[in-house]
Amino acid sequence: MTPSSLTNYWDTLYAQQRVQQASWFEPQASASLRLFAHTDLPFDAPILDVGSGLSPFLNELLNQGYLNLIATDLSATALDQHRRHLSPEQASRVLWVVDDVTAPQHLPLLNPVLLWHDRALLHGLTSAAHTQTYIRLLNHMVEAHGWVILGVRSPQPAPPLTDAGLLVQAYDVAGLVALLGANYQLRHTFDEAHETPQGQQQGYTYALFQRNATSRNGLWD
Numbered sequence: 599m600t601p602s603s604l605t606n607y608w609d610t611l612y613a614q615q616r617v618q619q620a621s622w623f624e625p626q627a628s629a630s631l632r633l634f635a636h637t638d639l640p641f642d643a644p645i646l647d648v649g650s651g652l653s654p655f656l657n658e659l660l661n662q663g664y665l666n667l668i669a670t671d672l673s674a675t676a677l678d679q680h681r682r683h684l685s686p687e688q689a690s691r692v693l694w695v696v697d698d699v700t701a702p703q704h705l706p707l708l709n710p711v712l713l714w715h716d717r718a719l720l721h722g723l724t725s726a727a728h729t730q731t732y733i734r735l736l737n738h739m740v741e742a743h744g745w746v747i748l749g750v751r752s753p754q755p756a757p758p759l760t761d762a763g764l765l766v767q768a769y770d771v772a773g774l775v776a777l778l779g780a781n782y783q784l785r786h787t788f789d790e791a792h793e794t795p796q797g798q799q800q801g802y803t804y805a806l807f808q809r810n811a812t813s814r815n816g817l818w819d
Contacts, residue, residue: 605672605698627655629790630717630747633806634659636786637713637745642666644711646739648699649719651676652683660688670695670705700728702735706818710741717749721766729767733777742813745806746782748774752789752801774805782807 634655639645642665647656650669659667671677674696681689697704700723714736723729740746753768769777771787787805 624717624792625654627653627658627717629788629802629804630655630715630749631658632788633747633786633804634713634715636806639664639712639745643713644668644709645713646670646705646711646715648714648716649722650680652680653717655715655717656680656692657684660684660691665691667691668693668695668708668711670697670699672696672698699732699735700725701731702818705735706738708739710744710814711739712741712744713747714740714745715747717747718751720748721750721768724765724767729777733779736778737781738814738818740809742809742811744809746778746809747804747806749802749804750774752803754801769803771803771805774803774807778807781810781812783810 641663644666645659645664646668647653648670650656650671651673653669656667656669669677669680669692677694677696681692681694684692693708695704695708699705699719720729720732723732736746748769750769751766753770771784775782775784785806785808787803790802790804792800792802
């Protein structure tokens with residue numbers, strides 16, 4: 599699927615208000631919040647929610663009082679819907695960025711962040727080139743000693759995994775460790791069974807990484 603057709607796909611999904619029936623949808627972000635509790639980040643820490651959509655994780659951080667949040671998604675429709683679900687005061691604490699992590703235009707221009715959160719976006723990247731760009735962007739944006747929370751589909755014997763009708767690249771913990779590389783230390787991980795809106799069970803792997811003393815090297819090009 600081309601970038602433009604993928605954008606149209608997600609815009610249509612959100613415009614038709616079918617996202618609550620998507621297999622990856624969760625009304626609460628308990629798993630991500632369980633890992634987030636280990637970071638002990640201050641309320642003014644810059645936090646990026648990747649593939650934010652109608653993210654309950656972002657909503658919970660707003661409810662906790664976090665002030666410096668960034669929501670990014672390929673779909674402008676998704677971010678518009680999310681913004682309208684919030685109070686004006688809450689929405690003002692979020693920088694809304696429409697961008698594609700596989701061909702980013704705006705995110706690389708932002709200041710570094712202390713937390714990169716991604717539930718269910720990484721596993722949707724089935725092209726090696728797209729995954730490499732994603733990791734390059736993550737490396738560019740996460741500060742030294744910053745944190746990364748990833749939630750991805752776990753491997754299963756068969757059939758091929760899908761989310762919202764799209765193929766999924768599953769990861770186990772070893773795969774995530776290899777993907778992030780030597781600059782990140784695995785701090786916590788667990789598996790969780792996610793129940794879809796249709797009542798089916800999906801295996802997810804969650805992992806919290808912390809970056810070492812390395813930092814971004816030069817400008818994005």
